[in-house]
Amino acid sequence: MDYQEAKYKFISTWGSLGTLWGINKAMAQIQALLFISPKALSMEDIMEELKISRGNTSMNLRQLIDWGIVTKVLVSGERKEYFTTEKDVQELARVIAKERSRREIKPVIKVLNEVSSIKDDGTSKTKELIKQTKALHELTENLDSLMHKMVNQNQNWLTKSVFKLMK
Amino acid sequence: MDYQEAKYKFISTWGSLGTLWGINKAMAQIQALLFISPKALSMEDIMEELKISRGNTSMNLRQLIDWGIVTKVLVSGERKEYFTTEKDVQELARVIAKERSRREIKPVIKVLNEVSSIKDDGTSKTKELIKQTKALHELTENLDSLMHKMVNQNQNWLTKSVFKLMK
DNA sequence: TTAAACTTTCAATAATTATTGAAAGTTTAT
DNA sequence: ATAAACTTTCAATAATTATTGAAAGTTTAA
Structure with a gap:
């Protein structure tokens, strides 16, 4: 080639x-x-x-x-x-992660929070909606914060993250 | 609502x-x-x-x-x-991560590997291509493996990952 | 100023992607 | 074997998204 x-x-x-x-x-x-x-x-x-x-x-x-x-x-x-x-791949990844979070993930988290906070009228379908969107809300928030934590550590976030998670 | x-x-x-x-x-x-x-x-x-x-x-x-x-x-x-x-959000995330990796990330890693392995003819543009795609190859591989590690730990991968990265 | 060198905007158009719906296919009960 | 109940396929069409190109806008040099 x-x-x-x-x-x-x-x-x-x-x-x-x-x-x-x-x-x-x-x-x-x-x-x-x-x-x-x-x-x-x-x-x-x-x-x-x-x-x-x-x-x-x-x-x-x-x-x-x-x-x-x-x-x-x-x-x-x-x-x-x-x-x-930007020529540094890690910095590039950092910028992309931050922007995607701001533009897409954060708004979704907001909606999930609203939806999962509706009043429980006792019906099974409402209960299921609340339960599932709550779980999704929690997951999404956790993944988002995990991403930020990784990316904001320092220049060597990836290496450090890999290392920490192997332990 | x-x-x-x-x-x-x-x-x-x-x-x-x-x-x-x-x-x-x-x-x-x-x-x-x-x-x-x-x-x-x-x-x-x-x-x-x-x-x-x-x-x-x-x-x-x-x-x-x-x-x-x-x-x-x-x-x-x-x-x-x-x-x-699938009703369990963590299992859902696991399946999605695995599929996206298989369908999209792995093929890209392959291409990056091929491209970054071309013969260095000494010109600055070839040098830059090799250097940059190598860096991207490494980053992508690391992120992919990090994702797999997180997701394959066990049921509570997310909580554990958040915890580990906070230390 | 003016005009050349350049960039931006945006309505028109092209390319891509998603959706429909009806015909063909499959399964099951009798 | 047949027909009713259901699902799949796929060519046609619609909806969405990306791209063009030329006119309008901007900046700079003289």
Whole structure:
């Protein structure tokens, strides 16, 4: 496998994995491209590499910036904007975890809490609803806090987490 | 909030969260409905409650069965099939984690391994590709194994994991 | 100022994904 | 064997989501 093939394979695989962390294909592919690029890229560069339109590139870059994963860099003497992504995988994971929690998990926890707090009218269906959503609420909150704990430990959270859990 | 409203809210919230664990809306909603139902439901029941077609119900039920989350139950004296879902949230989380790992994470790990193993031709772009995909490979493998460790400990994996990580 | 160089916006369109419903298939009771 | 009761399949269609591209907007240099 040569460089071009490897690059293509990585970008498309990472792109389709986008769903796993809740972003769309183009967004994931732009991030992937920046991630393996030794230097910052311009919008032109990205459009060309990924064969996507200017509009698409612009919109998805903005989203990546909103996520805090991509930053603009100013190249002196150049008018156009250049972009880089966070290069440290652990920091990347940390940012993604934080954002997903904020955007998706936290709102769900809120709903589960509301739903599981309805008045028990004594019927079996109400009892079941309360019981099950309570359990789900607890689980979701625990997983969310576990994730935060792992990720906020320090630079070596993963190694430490693996180690602790093996004991 | 009364029972009906709570039920509706739970089903639609859980349904839209489907993306988070990689399944579609109808599938997640069927699972949600079964999850809060005190007794097994027939296809008819599900169609009616969720206002979806017979075909859709059938297909998504099958997928849920494939995932190992839903099972057919035979009600004696009844001809039609009834369905229930796994009611224990921790077991549910365990099944989902295992399936997502198998279906999505493992294949990605494989690709990352291949891509990061290309021959270093000395150019900076090849070096960067190798370095970054290697880091990602390591991270992904670690997260995957961490997840398995947590989930395979025992019934109380979550509590234990939270506890261990607090130390 | 002005105009060139660049970026953003957004309505139109394309691509993808989910859903329907009716025909075909299966099972069970008689 | 037959037919009623039920489930599955899948081509057609609908709904959703992503993408384009050109016009509008912005910034900078002279």
